[in-house]
Amino acid sequence: MALHIIQTKGGYDSNLCNLIWDDTTMEGCILDTSIPAEQMLLLAKKKRITIQFALIMHSHADHLIDIDVYKKKNIPLFAHVSSPQEVDEHVEDGQILMIGSIPLTILHAPGHRFDCIMALVENHLFTTDVLFVGGCGRCDFSGSDVSAMYDTLCKIKTLPDE
Secondary structure, eight states, rough: OOOOEEEEEEEETEEEEEEEEEETTTEEEEEEBBOHOOOOOOOHHTTTTTEEEEOOOOSGGGGGHHHHHHTTEEEEEEETTTOOOOEEEEETTTTTEEEEEEEEEEEOOSSSSSOEEEETTTTTEEEEGGGEETTEOOOHHHHHHHHHHHHHHHHHTTTTTO
């Protein structure tokens, strides 16, 4: 089994969206619904990847792009249990989802937004707006919490270096 990742930049605020898949099963998922759905779905189609789910990483508007398109195409939407979004499945801290035969671990990461999650897949940590090069996500929005962000950053520091 081999994990493959294609990262795409775009959307409202030059956000990153990831298509990840298991090349043995050609099953994959979309991490962070932050760019137009058709762009990601076309990419998956070209690679012959079956999308198992799309993971909403947090509920700020610029990370909820085209969620109705996923719904119309019967692609399950997942989000944290605290998310106000209507989704097919709510996920919790520590929950393991499978991408083909590859485990993806959900890490609740409040701070930037109360429903932020990160996804840990093998040695790849997908952080959405929790962590940036040189800083962390803003904590001055409604639903943000500086103390929770501190705890989340401490959680990240406990992860293995690789």
